Amino acid sequence: xxxxxxxxxxxxxxxxxxxxxxxxxxxxxxxxxxxxxxxxxxxxxxxxxxxxxxxxxxxxxxxxxxxxxxxxxxxxxxxxxxxxxxxxxxxxxxxxxxxxxxxxxxxxxxxxxxxxxxxxxxxxxxxxxxxxxxxxxxxxxxxxxxxxxxxxxxxxxxxxxxxxxxxxxxxxxxxxxxxxxxxxxxxxxxxxxxxxxxxxxxxxxxxxxxxxxxxxxxxxxxxxxxxxxxxxxxxxxxxxxxxxxxxxxxxxxxxxxxxxxxxxxxxxxxxxxxxxxxxxxxxxxxxxxxxxxxxxxxxxxxxxxxxxxxxxxxxxxxxxxxxxxxxxxxxxxxxxxxxxxxxxxxxxxxxxxxxxxxxxxxxxxxxxxxxxxxxxxxxxxxxxxxxxxxxxxxxxxxxxxxxxxxxxx
Numbered sequence: 001x002x003x004x005x006x007x008x009x010x011x012x013x014x015x016x017x018x019x020x021x022x023x024x025x026x027x028x029x030x031x032x033x034x035x036x037x038x039x040x041x042x043x044x045x046x047x048x049x050x051x052x053x054x055x056x057x058x059x060x061x062x063x064x065x066x067x068x069x070x071x072x073x074x075x076x077x078x079x080x081x082x083x084x085x086x087x088x089x090x091x092x093x094x095x096x097x098x099x100x101x102x103x104x105x106x107x108x109x110x111x112x113x114x115x116x117x118x119x120x121x122x123x124x125x126x127x128x129x130x131x132x133x134x135x136x137x138x139x140x141x142x143x144x145x146x147x148x149x150x151x152x153x154x155x156x157x158x159x160x161x162x163x164x165x166x167x168x169x170x171x172x173x174x175x176x177x178x179x180x181x182x183x184x185x186x187x188x189x190x191x192x193x194x195x196x197x198x199x200x201x202x203x204x205x206x207x208x209x210x211x212x213x214x215x216x217x218x219x220x221x222x223x224x225x226x227x228x229x230x231x232x233x234x235x236x237x238x239x240x241x242x243x244x245x246x247x248x249x250x251x252x253x254x255x256x257x258x259x260x261x262x263x264x265x266x267x268x269x270x271x272x273x274x275x276x277x278x279x280x281x282x283x284x285x286x287x288x289x290x291x292x293x294x295x296x297x298x299x300x301x302x303x304x305x306x307x308x309x310x311x312x313x314x315x316x317x318x319x320x321x322x323x324x325x326x327x328x329x330x331x332x333x334x335x336x337x338x339x340x341x342x343x344x345x346x347x348x349x350x351x352x353x354x355x356x357x358x359x360x361x362x363x364x365x366x367x368x369x370x371x372x373x374x375x376x377x378x379x380x381x382x383x384x385x386x387x388x389x390x391x392x393x394x395x396x397x398x399x400x401x402x403x404x405x406x407x408x409x
Contacts, residue, residue: 004049004121008032009039009065010083011057015106019052019083019113026114036060040068043075050079050121055086055095063098070099079121083108089185102158120158125288125409127326128154129401130177131170134298134332134346134368135198142374147403149173150198151368153328155286155293161265162188163286165295167203170403175206185213186250189264192220193297194281195231203232204241214250221280222256229254257282273320275299276313277345285320291409294321294361296329297368300344301351303335308342318359325409327356331366331400334381346370349381353388356396363397364389 006023010016011034020030031046033039036057043051051069055062062082069075081102082095092103102120104113119126131137131149138148150168164174167190178186186208193199208214220228232254236245245252259282261271269287274280276299283296301317302308321327331352333341338348346368356364366385369378382400389396401407 003027003029005029005031005047006050006052006117007039007043007046007048008052008083009036009057009062010034010052010054011036012054015054015083019108022108022110022113023117028114036062036065039065040072043069043078044072048078050081050117052081052083052117053100055082055084055091063095066095066098066100081117081120087184096159103160122408123158123289125286125291125293126156127293127407127409128156128174129170129403129405130154130173131166131168132367132369132401132403133168133198133371134330136371137169137198138371142376145375145402146369146378146400149403150202151193151297152202153295157268157288159267160187161268162186163264163268164188164190165284166191166193166199166297167201167206168198169202171202172205173403175208178208185215186211187215188217190216190218191270191282191284191295192218192228192232193275193283193295194221194277194279195223196279196298200232201235204236204243209248209250209252212249216250216252217255218252219255219257221258221274221282223280227254228256271320273317275317276301276310281345283317283320285324292324293326293409294324294328296321296327298332298345299330299347301347301355302342303338303348303351304354306342314355314358318355321355321361322359324359324361326363326365326407327359327361328365328367329355330368331381331385332368332370334377334384337370349384350388353385356389356398357392360394361396362394363399366398366400369400 008016008019016032023030037060053062080100082100083104085106087105095103130152133150137150149170151166152168152170153165155163233245257272271285273283275283285294330347332346333348335348335350378400386398389398
């Protein structure tokens with residue numbers, strides 16, 4: 001992060017000294033005042049990048065100050081972050097309606113505070129892989145590099161919006177991470193690509209579902225007369241799992257999706273596409289502030305020399321992922337392996353690379369690896385894909401991500 005100028009508005013001098021000390025230790029310039037009435041004039045004069053505002057202040061409360069700051073045309077690029085002792089969801093939501101960019105609760109965590117602020121200022125999507133394999137989890141010394149868990153990926157915005165893609169065994173890692181962060185009143189959308197076991201059967205191990213005050217919407221394609229709720233409940237009916245869905249203490253509700261377009265929390269665009277896989281399977285495109293991520297698994301693309309090749313479908317798929325910042329897609333097999341697995345619903349390296357070229361994606365992540373592939377086999381797939389993309393114009397970055405790996409988009 002480049003050096004920025006911060007301005008702290010708080011009626012508590014001790015709080016100002018603490019926050020200023022943390023920012024100055026991170027190499028930042030800091031100004032402050034305990035008088036909210038003077039803040040607008042001083043911020044205009046100093047060329048401030050980010051204002052940190054308390055809510056509970058005498059005379060002019062923090063949200064009224066935010067309103068004044070947002071009314072100044074010269075401060076259109078100013079980032080405003082509330083730093084307050086008020087932990088109520090009502091105040092958080094109200095602050096965002098007043099135009100703040102972030103909401104942090106006191107007491108701040110000294111080792112995380114500067115990083116949290118920089119994340120809000122950059123306003124990027126943070127993508128994390130919690131499981132990258134398909135079909136079946138694997139264990140042993142030959143799966144240590146990429147990890148052995150099945151599909152689970154998250155996208156998180158600076159404001160705290162959390163999107164979870166699939167609930168394979170990797171969601172247990174995500175659960176442990178969220179519990180370690182002690183994040184309270186968790187709200188998230190869980191997008192299920194399709195209800196095959198490797199994408200849903202670890203959902204009962206996601207402990208935030210059993211915690212009161214949390215809020216989850218589980219979205220995915222229904223299957224004819226079987227709703228998303230019925231699909232998820234069926235694996236916890238007492239025959240296949242000892243704990244029933246009625247044990248969830250969080251607020252959990254379900255949404256049936258088709259090919260459609262909608263918004264999450266009024267600021268994150270989501271588009272869906274039916275994929276070539278047994279049963280109804282959805283791919284997702286997430287759009288946020290001019291950036292996009294496409295999550296496309298499970299999906300079978302037939303080679304061009306196959307009698308089953310469908311140019312209309314490939315063009316439709318290419319249009320869906322076109323020029324995305326990141327395409328995460330099913331690359332289960334090598335080309336040689338695929339020859340004996342036609343119609344299993346998964347893709348090989350060459351059609352994936354051809355799709356990336358056709359759609360001119362900016363980055364390609366190989367995903368959903370076959371359980372028979374060890375770390376070296378996955379690394380070999382990665383090398384093959386990189387070699388096939390070597391002369392791509394514009395250039396396409398290619399990677400087989402590891403479990404636990406994070407990316408900022």
